[in-house]
Amino acid sequence: MTVGAPDLGAPRIGVVGADLPRQLVLAAGATPVRILGSWSGPVSDEAAQLPGAVDAVAARILDALLRGAHDDLAGLVVCNDSTAHLRVFYVLRILAERGRVRYPVHLLDAPRGGGAPRDRFVARQYQRLAAFCTSLTGAAPDAAGLRDAAERELRLGEALQRLRRRRRSGRCSGPTALAAYRAAATLPPGEAVAIVDAADHPARGRPVFVTGSAHPDETAYEAIETVGLTVVGEDHDTGDSAWIGDAVAADDLEAATRLLAGRHAGRAPLAARSLTAERIAHLERGLDASGATGVIALVRELDDAPAWDAAAQRRLVEGRGMPFQARVRVRPGDIAGAAHETATALAQALGRGEHA
Amino acid sequence: MSERLAAAVAATRYQKDWFARMAARARAGEQIAIVNADVPHEILRALEIPYVVTQWWSSIIAAKQVGPAAMERVAARGLPDFSLQYDAMPLGEQELPEHMRPWGGLPAPAFAIAERSGDVTQKIFEQWGERPGTETFLLSRTAADPVPPRWWELVSHEWETAFGSDRLDLLQDEIEELTSWLEDRTGRRLDRGRLAEIMRLGNEHAEWNRRTRDLVAAARPTPVSVNDTMPAVMVPQWHRGTQWAVDAARALHDEVAERVARGHAVCPAERRRLMWIGRGLWSDLAMYQRFQEEFGAVFVWSMYLAIAADGYRRYGEDPVRTLAARFVGITDQLYVPPWSSDWYLAEALSHDVDGVVHLVADDTPGGVFITEALEAAGIPVLEIRANNADARSTGAARIPERIADFLRTRVPARS
Numbered sequence: 001m002t003v004g005a006p007d008l009g010a011p012r013i014g015v016v017g018a019d020l021p022r023q024l025v026l027a028a029g030a031t032p033v034r035i036l037g038s039w040s041g042p043v044s045d046e047a048a049q050l051p052g053a054v055d056a057v058a059a060r061i062l063d064a065l066l067r068g069a070h071d072d073l074a075g076l077v078v079c080n081d082s083t084a085h086l087r088v089f090y091v092l093r094i095l096a097e098r099g100r101v102r103y104p105v106h107l108l109d110a111p112r113g114g115g116a117p118r119d120r121f122v123a124r125q126y127q128r129l130a131a132f133c134t135s136l137t138g139a140a141p142d143a144a145g146l147r148d149a150a151e152r153e154l155r156l157g158e159a160l161q162r163l164r165r166r167r168r169s170g171r172c173s174g175p176t177a178l179a180a181y182r183a184a185a186t187l188p189p190g191e192a193v194a195i196v197d198a199a200d201h202p203a204r205g206r207p208v209f210v211t212g213s214a215h216p217d218e219t220a221y222e223a224i225e226t227v228g229l230t231v232v233g234e235d236h237d238t239g240d241s242a243w244i245g246d247a248v249a250a251d252d253l254e255a256a257t258r259l260l261a262g263r264h265a266g267r268a269p270l271a272a273r274s275l276t277a278e279r280i281a282h283l284e285r286g287l288d289a290s291g292a293t294g295v296i297a298l299v300r301e302l303d304d305a306p307a308w309d310a311a312a313q314r315r316l317v318e319g320r321g322m323p324f325q326a327r328v329r330v331r332p333g334d335i336a337g338a339a340h341e342t343a344t345a346l347a348q349a350l351g352r353g354e355h356a
Numbered sequence: 357m358s359e360r361l362a363a364a365v366a367a368t369r370y371q372k373d374w375f376a377r378m379a380a381r382a383r384a385g386e387q388i389a390i391v392n393a394d395v396p397h398e399i400l401r402a403l404e405i406p407y408v409v410t411q412w413w414s415s416i417i418a419a420k421q422v423g424p425a426a427m428e429r430v431a432a433r434g435l436p437d438f439s440l441q442y443d444a445m446p447l448g449e450q451e452l453p454e455h456m457r458p459w460g461g462l463p464a465p466a467f468a469i470a471e472r473s474g475d476v477t478q479k480i481f482e483q484w485g486e487r488p489g490t491e492t493f494l495l496s497r498t499a500a501d502p503v504p505p506r507w508w509e510l511v512s513h514e515w516e517t518a519f520g521s522d523r524l525d526l527l528q529d530e531i532e533e534l535t536s537w538l539e540d541r542t543g544r545r546l547d548r549g550r551l552a553e554i555m556r557l558g559n560e561h562a563e564w565n566r567r568t569r570d571l572v573a574a575a576r577p578t579p580v581s582v583n584d585t586m587p588a589v590m591v592p593q594w595h596r597g598t599q600w601a602v603d604a605a606r607a608l609h610d611e612v613a614e615r616v617a618r619g620h621a622v623c624p625a626e627r628r629r630l631m632w633i634g635r636g637l638w639s640d641l642a643m644y645q646r647f648q649e650e651f652g653a654v655f656v657w658s659m660y661l662a663i664a665a666d667g668y669r670r671y672g673e674d675p676v677r678t679l680a681a682r683f684v685g686i687t688d689q690l691y692v693p694p695w696s697s698d699w700y701l702a703e704a705l706s707h708d709v710d711g712v713v714h715l716v717a718d719d720t721p722g723g724v725f726i727t728e729a730l731e732a733a734g735i736p737v738l739e740i741r742a743n744n745a746d747a748r749s750t751g752a753a754r755i756p757e758r759i760a761d762f763l764r765t766r767v768p769a770r771s
Contacts, residue, residue: 052721053741080499083474087721090693093503094725111472111496117529118496124522272475275482304439305475311434329438 017079018237026149027141028133034185051087058084082272114265126257150247157245174231175218205230209292223339233290241268297326323349361584363608367591382463389467500688515681527680554597564605569665577626579615627652627769634715693722711767
């Protein structure tokens with residue numbers, strides 16, 4: 001195994017959303033840093049009002065950006081992977097013009113669906129992304145840079161595979177796994193590998209799967225696990241469905257962007273931009289892989305897409321003889337209680353063997 | 357009460373007759389489509405596939421006061437009744453008992469077509485595809501990037517600059533995919549010469565709307581009520597690309613011009629000119645005239661005539677690419693700042709309004725920037741957060757009471 005390029009001192013490029021092909025950022029000599037937000041904490045009136053009615057987690061991301069909490073960034077990429085994130089971009093675009101944001105802001109618009117027209121569009125978007133990164137770092141992704149980035153990213157992907165295997169064999173709790181994913185999404189790959197591999201300790205609860213909104217922090221998972229459950233998998237983008245650890249073998253940017261666009265089309269379907277049928281198929285794969293015995297869906301208020309999936313998810317899960325507990329329109333301040341109540345109901349159903 | 361606009365009465369009557377004819381043909385086996393407002397209808401027109409627009413059908417459901425019942429049917433299927441009701445309501449209408457269905461109900465469509473707008477529209481249209489006999493086609497929705505200044509002066513001819521070639525390439529390709537998909541299912545073939553003629557008629561239609569908008573902007577006092585211009589503009593919009601629509605738009609223009617010439621006033625004691633930003637309040641259209649007597653306040657502007665004037669004209673050689681240019685940014689123009697905020701401000705100034713009522717729905721971004729731009733120009737704004745089609749939401753928002761209070765406290769009467 002070769003040693004990757006040193007991360008120390010690499011410019012940090014912030015990322016809002018889950019659509020980033022990390023290899024391109026790494027190949028341009030930068031570290032991608034996902035900005036995740038949180039379930040709790042105050043939101044300023046400005047951040048609450050400017051984007052309109054949005055998921056509170058996105059409002060907290062905007063709030064942090066406007067407060068200067070990420071002013072060390074060299075630039076920011078905002079993904080059009082949800083209405084909330086797109087609105088954050090529109091707000092930042094205007095405020096950046098007014099001098100309120102200290103770094104350049106770039107939109108990454110990668111429609112889902114696959115097929116030649118969409119793949120071509122996404123590949124062009126990736127070329128724009130690479131140009132943006134190069135404008136910040138001065139380093140264009142060349143053959144050596146793409147190879148090195150691929151190697152670093154794939155090693156992180158292997159570590160995440162090991163993490164998933166540990167979760168399924170009772171050697172990693174859900175909160176610990178989420179924290180490891182956060183490290184993978186925010187740190188240089190080399191540092192992240194060490195943290196991901198250190199996430200190894202017994203977890204003895206009944207294995208359950210989490211769907212619904214993404215979890216920017218461990219609040220809900222901790223509440224779920226207090227009732228004797230362990231979260232062994234999820235289908236949201238801050239856990240198993242994060243696009244981390246994937247890379248392509250390409251010697252030039254044009255080939256890399258074309259191949260990455262194809263990978264994007266085959267990624268895990270995330271609630272906001274995928275069909276319910278795609279989500280159901282993905283959930284089924286997740287249940288097969290994880291060995292979960294029940295499913296919890298927690299959907300934040302104003303994050304409506306997962307709420308539209310819930311009825312079909314219930315049919316799938318209960319059709320497999322497993323219990324499904326859902327809570328929609330969860331207010332951010334209520335998450336710990338909502339997660340605890342939902343998990344308690346699931347644990348009781350599992351205890352009664354209602355669906356065994 | 358001002359006299360009704362003949363163009364509005366005629367359009368409403370035509371639409372009801374058209375729906376009855378279309379429904380009869382559909383029940384006899386003809387394939388029809390349900391489509392969102394922001395998909396390229398012209399392809400359906402060219403292939404002679406009748407179509408019903410989701411938002412228009414929702415407005416009828418709401419106007420017939422069965423919106424809440426329709427949303428209860430959505431909820432009964434385990435689906436959200438709190439989310440994008442304007443798109444979801446027709447799904448629930450399909451489940452209503454016969455006696456509750458407006459105009460006999462929408463026959464089951466063969467095709468459901470939408471853009472993948474926002475997070476939820478695609479899932480609503482996916483639900484249509486779960487119904488027996490209905491298939492769904494989804495177009496991509498790309499984001500508003502770049503941002504040209506004064507788009508309304510640019511988009512009719514310089515649309516390649518306004519929207520960027522990448523976005524246009526994608527939608528053009530997807531229109532070709534949609535065309536093939538429909539051709540496969542109907543056995544028909546798109547006549548591109550026919551499509552070019554439909555585009556020409558659409559532009560002629562829009563030019564009449566532009567002239568009408570300019571007449572209304574310049575007229576003092578205002579000669580037409582927005583609850584008349586809404587149907588008079590929107591019904592022909594859903595027949596865009598037909599000679600009937602051109603004639604209807606011209607008839608509207610001529611009637612407005614005649615009213616201006618004879619000094620007709622919707623509100624003879626006009627003392628406050630108001631702008632309504634947001635979707636129409638279909639469940640209570642009478643609300644728009646409720647403030648004329650007490651406050652001399654008349655709504656002189658709604659987005660329906662204005663977007664019909666500025667949003668649809670596209671001139672180009674290739675009808676498919678030109679059609680892509682018509683639709684690639686239709687949502688941006690109305691809802692994405694600074695596209696939207698710049699345009700609303702320009703319209704407010706050209707119509708010389710004294711105050712703005714701004715209905716902000718959950719799925720429309722950038723409301724703050726619109727309000728900010730207007731207030732910065734000295735135009736007071738009342739923001740109301742509610743869903744226009746869901747009477748439960750608009751009732752809770754106490755809209756008439758808040759507008760009356762707004763007029764009393766923030767919108768001085770002209771001397």
